[in-house]
Amino acid sequence: MNRRSAVIASCGAVFALLTVFVVPAGAAPDGSAVVRGVRYRQFDVAGAAGTARVHLLTVDLGDRHVRVRLLHPGAVAARETVSRLVETAGAVAGVNGDFFDITETQHPGVEATGATVGPAVADGRAMKAAVPPGQRFGPAPPPGITGREVFGVGVDRRARPGRLRLVGSVRTAAGALPLGGLNQYALPQDSIGAFTMWWGTVSRARAVCGTDTDRSADCDTDAREVAVRAGRVVTVSGGPGAGPIAPGTTVLLGRGSGARRLAGLSVGDRVRVRYGLVSGSVPYAFAIGGFPVLSGGEPLPGLDDRVSAVRTAVGVTPGGRRLLLLALDGSAGYRTGLTVAEEAATLRTLGAAEGFNLDGGGSTELVTRERGGIVIRSHPSGGAERPVPNGIGVFAVP
Structure with missing residues (x-):
């Protein structure tokens, strides 16, 4: 790419x-x-x-x-x-x-992730994308x-x-859905984010909290996760999960309308996830x-x-x-x-x-x-x- x-x-x-x-x-x-x-x-x-x-x-x-x-x-x-x-x-x-996300006193019961605010690239490969501006620390x-x-x-x-701008998509039988996040502690409203094994073991609950302009806003109750491995859905769940993500597995987390789009997927469905960070220069x-x-x-x-x-x-x-x-x-x-x-x-x-x-x-x-x-x-x-x-x-x- x-x-x-x-x-x-x-x-x-x-x-x-x-x-x-x-x-x-x-x-x-x-x-x-x-x-x-x-x-x-x-x-x-x-x-x-x-x-x-x-x-x-x-x-x-x-x-x-x-x-x-x-x-x-x-x-x-x-x-x-x-x-x-x-x-x-x-x-x-x-x-x-x-x-980085150092404290979550505004969201009782939600764990601070310790994840950074901006994008990160290590050894030429994307590690994460940026959170929305209103979610910055x-x-x-x-x-x-x-x-x-x-x-x-x-x-x-x-x-x-x-x-560095995130460019990505989630392609399903019903069409392509835009990807709004990569391994980040806050996803844009009404988006779908991808989490890989490099996220770690911390709960992904923080990713559906706050808004694009207000970090302290409430967490979404409308969220859904879909795990994809080898191009097929392997699990679905009604909210953000925690624990390690297996190598070769991508967890898709949707909030708001992003969650409703993921709701149409079932175990066994074909899904292709693609993403990259575009620099516009070298x-x-x-x-x-x-x-x-x-x-x-x-x-x-x-x-x-x-x-x-x-x-x-x-x-x-x-x-x-x-x-x-x-x-x-x-x-x-x-x-x-x-x-x-x-x-x-x-x-x-x-x-x-x-x-x-x-x-x-x-x-x-x-x-x-x-x-x-x-x-x-x-x-x-x-x-x-x-x-x-x-x-x-x-x-x-x-």
Whole structure:
């Protein structure tokens, strides 16, 4: 399928003894090489709310011995600390990634999934699509953001921002039905979403809650699931399920009119499910969600310049060959952080032409691998590592 992604390959869990070190504020080396093509340094920036400490990884994508990939715990609806993600994947460094479904206090009895907001591509294959804009978690993005925005590295080994749009269909004897979601914690109203083995074991009940404009709205009572294997319906049920999805099986979950369309299917019926994420440019080898803050070397209009916080961001210099992974320190002396506008200005000062904001606050973390183990360079603002659903990993290759 040209310029489209399919299903993500397995990222097997590795259970190993993990040694993690936290570097005292101000004690980490400045401008040191992590491996060939990857350098780490730290410096301070004056922000409106006080001094912020920046931890920065500079990655030379032109070096054939360096790769950047999506870090994830093997499922969309799962979380792990950045240090564990880096360790199990064999990365030499990493930062946290996209915003995610962290709490469901508005929906009593519904489990928070831990799944990310935006699209994700791992090893050139689609992992998930974006939730509707009104279902987002995280700070308000600048005007015009659709929720489908990503930052990643193309198959040409150049980093770039872009958008990933889900294109898919469910073909039955009665005709083709549009596909509205892929492994996401919130489906559009009146749509049908596809869930694969890469969703994980968490309940899919959250996917039918809220509306396209209101995350806290009630859950649909009109929902239906159909499991498809080898081109035929194998099970049908009257609501969202939970537990693992077998390899080779796709679960179709419909809400509203989408559920009523699935109601016409019975066990044994032929069904063909097709989907992909379309980038409109060079296909992504890796992509992660968030929102842009810098374009063509200029800050986007409408960036927040009032709320300071600990933040994670990624930037790329002109030509897409040098990647900047930035995380603010969360220790007591620097916890005031920066505004989104100040974050964009910092990336610009570092030479970035494009900048992208990732999850922040207690999620912000940058780690490197040293001889003694994994080193946490940026101190988590909550005092301990927060498990996250994905991140950006830097790898050394022969």
